[in-house]
Amino acid sequence: MSDYVRLEPIRMKIDAKYTEKWLQGIIANDPSVLGLGDVELLSKERRQPRAGRLDLLLADSEGRRRYEVELQLGAVDETHIVRTIEYWNIEKKRYPQYDHCAVIIAEEINARFLNVISLFNGHIPLIAMQVQAIKVKDAVTVVFTKVLDENIRAPLDEEDLQQATIDPTKWEKNYPLEIIGIMKQIHANIIRKIDSKCELNYTKHYVGITINKIANNFVLFKPKKKSLEFQVALPQIQQYDSWVESTGFDTLPYDNWFKNYRFLIRPADVDGKPEKLDQLRELVQAAYSEKVG
Known part of the structure; x- marks a missing residue:
């Protein structure tokens, strides 16, 4: 041979x-x-x-x-x-x-x-x-x-996350409306179409998700002054790597601690082309299936 x-x-x-x-x-x-x-x-x-x-x-x-x-x-x-x-x-x-x-x-x-x-x-x-x-x-x-592998400990349990909830207006007055708007588009047009019980959960450090008023952060948002950081909780494998790359959005390095893919979405990315957010749908669906079933 x-x-x-x-x-x-x-x-x-x-x-x-x-x-x-x-x-x-x-x-x-x-x-x-x-x-x-x-x-x-x-x-x-x-x-x-x-x-x-x-x-x-x-x-x-x-x-x-x-x-x-x-x-x-x-x-x-x-x-x-x-x-x-x-x-x-x-x-x-x-x-x-x-x-x-x-x-x-x-x-x-x-x-x-x-x-x-x-x-x-x-x-x-x-x-x-x-x-x-x-x-x-x-x-x-x-x-x-x-x-x-290390024994990963969750930073907050569901009860802690519930106690951390704050008034949404505290977020919305500190970040541009177009950034908050992108977050709400993803919530309304992707997340709630996967599960209508998913609601935004505003905490001190990020905006997560609750299902039936119980925290379940299969995705979460971190609004910034010029962009929206959108995180999707999935293990890092080649299939998901390819999906992430195919979206065309800028990304941050994979978060090995929380096991999240991270996107940076700017208003210019979606202005006049809201359908571009649909490219995140498969990843959000996969994350929902992983964490919710």
């Missing part, structure tokens, strides 16, 4: 050519290889007060989340877990204005330590990944596999 290519796994722990520094450099040059979304490098070998050095500090493109990343060649062990959590805690206390997530990366995470990490995961935002170096002909690539 002429098109057959043999993949040769490399044990980095025992191969002096592929060191932790080498692996660190690959991630630093292209943090997207970790699959954490649109993230960038803030620091390598970041010195910790009265501790060691954090291998990598990453941040999402929105500047809201930071990832404290610790690498280990070979199998994960107790010291690696403790060190990762310690550095996460230090950074969290120094910079409480950000969300923080600890990331453990090792060549091997066996069942015993995966169970231990899972216990911490219930209280600490924690991601565990296995990394494998693979030789393909004369090239070497690395593959990162997430074996434990």
Whole structure:
């Protein structure tokens, strides 16, 4: 078979050519290889007060989340877990204005330590990944596999969201009528045609949705001075990526924390062509099916 290519796994722990520094450099040059979304490098070998050095500090493109990343060649062990959590805690206390997530990366995470990490995961935002170096002909690539995702906690439960409801006029007097108008068009012509029980729910930080007076934010709105940020709660998969791209609207990076696609809709996008908003219909329907059924 002429098109057959043999993949040769490399044990980095025992191969002096592929060191932790080498692996660190690959991630630093292209943090997207970790699959954490649109993230960038803030620091390598970041010195910790009265501790060691954090291998990598990453941040999402929105500047809201930071990832404290610790690498280990070979199998994960107790010291690696403790060190990762310690550095996460230090950074969290120094910079409480950000969300923080600890990331453990090792060549091997066996069942015993995966169970231990899972216990911490219930209280600490924690991601565990296995990394494998693979030789393909004369090239070497690395593959990162997430074996434990963080335990996502909702920022507000339904009861909290109900208590956060405010008078709609407080929103409407602070933003241009054309921006509020786009929001109301989407609500009336798309959302309510999917489910007539959906009502706008005005809270301090955004406008969400209630169904039978219970909050269910399968979509939400964030009016701005010059545009409307419209968010659709869907997992990031290729099918939805293609749908989002086909709308032609400008987008913001996918929100990995809340799992939302985000659009920026300006009055110029829809003036004289209100039918353009119909291009959002499939995505809104999919989000409704995902969260409501």
